Amino acid sequence: MEKKAISNGWFYRLYAVCGGCFLLLCGAAVLSCFMDFYIRLVVPAALAGMAIVLILFVFSVKKGVLAIFGECNAYLDDAIEGNLRPPKDEETELALFEVKLSRFVHLRQKAFQDANAQKAQIEALLSDISHQTKTPIANILLYSQLLREKSGENREIVERLVQQSEKLKFLIQTLVEMSRLENGMIKCVPRQENVREFCIQVIGDFYEKAQEKNLDVRLECQNEVTAFFDPRWMREAAGNILDNAIKYTPEGGRIQLTVTPYQLFVCLEVADSGMGIREEEIPRIFGRFYRGRETASAEGLGIGLYLAREMVTAQKGYIKVLSRPGEGSRFQIFLPAKGEK
Known part of the structure; x- marks a missing residue:
């Protein structure tokens, strides 16, 4: 059966031929009922003929439908591989499908190209913002520190100037990083790493900050x-999660880092003895710039947890939070135990 013959016209012709044969056989069977001599011969033959016609009809329809699906499947495979064939110059439903699919693929390719162009423009803009603001902010910080060292008067004002300058620097760096993360410009390169060594490095980054509040930071993790x-x-x-634990844990409290290996994931839990989080606020704490009522007065921008979740998600992990007011919080980071093969 040729593929070009599979159309509405082909189906109509098949219906006409098979339907005509079926009606003739039905008529012969009915007519034989009025002729006693032929009833034993014609009726069985007519019934057998009707069964054969019905089987041939169903077989032909099935063959035609499978041929159409096979052609569509082959055309879709070519489209996925980027080798889109030009649509056939035929007046069939299959040719119409190929024309529409070709149009869809071309529109999708154009949208993909436009998205890449916009992404490149955003990346260039972010790079310009980062580069153009780096020098002025560095100069502001430098002059502020010089004023703090040399000025004997208005030290409180100078201290606020230094703090706000550092906050501005952190804010711009964080916003640039957040924009790159949201636009898929930050590429994670995961590899198999020792979790204990990693945790020791993270604790070392915040050791002095924890010591200032006399916090007891402990790690429980197997070497292997x-x-x-x-x-x-x-x-x-x-x-970011450990920094929050230090920030919201009162002086003299404790922070426990616990690593638990599972079959598919490794859980890194950061548990503190801080103020805790209300249940209704837990779904919102990972939102951008969200600050809870109890933490609104504390230093921060409300971006740390949002960035943490996005970074963990980009590495095919997830974060779970367990907390109650007055009982501290437990942030659990689940990371893949092994990479995909």
Whole structure:
């Protein structure tokens, strides 16, 4: 059966031929009922003929439909591989499908190209913002520190100037990083890493800050535990969570880092003895710039947890939070135990 013959016209012709044969056989069977001599011969033959016609009809329809689906499947495979064939110059439903699919693929390719062009423009803009603001902010910080060292008067004003300058620097860096993350410009390169060594590095980044509040920071992890992650971005993600634990734990409290290996994931839990989080606020704490009522007065921008979740998600992990007011919080980071083969 030729593919070009499979159309509405082909089906109509098949219906006409098979239907005509079926009606003739039905008529012969009915007519034989009025002729006693032929009833034993014609009726069985007519019934057998009707069965054969019905079988041939169903077989032909099935063959035609499968041929259409096979052609569509082959055309879709070519489209997926980027070898889109030109539509056939035929007046069939299959040719119409190929024309519409070809149009869809071309529109999709154009949208993909436009998205890449916009992404490149955003990346260039972010790079310009980062580069153009780096020098002025560095100069502001430098002059502020010089004023703090040399000025004997208005020290409180100078201290506020230094603090706000550092906050501005952090804010711009964070916004640039957040925009790159949201637009898929930050590429994670995960690899198999020792989790204990990673945790020691993260604790070391915040050791002095924890010592200032006399916090007891402990780590519980086996030496041989490994996970599949990008140490650079995970160090920042886990650091944001540990930084929050230090910030919201009262002086003299404790922070426990516990690593638990499972079959598919490795769980890094950061538990503190801080103020805790109300249940209704837990779904919102990962939102951009969200600050809870109890933490609104504390230093921060409300971006750390958002960035942490995005970075962990980009590495095919996830974060779970367990907390109650007055009982501290437990942030659990689940990372893939092994990379995909």
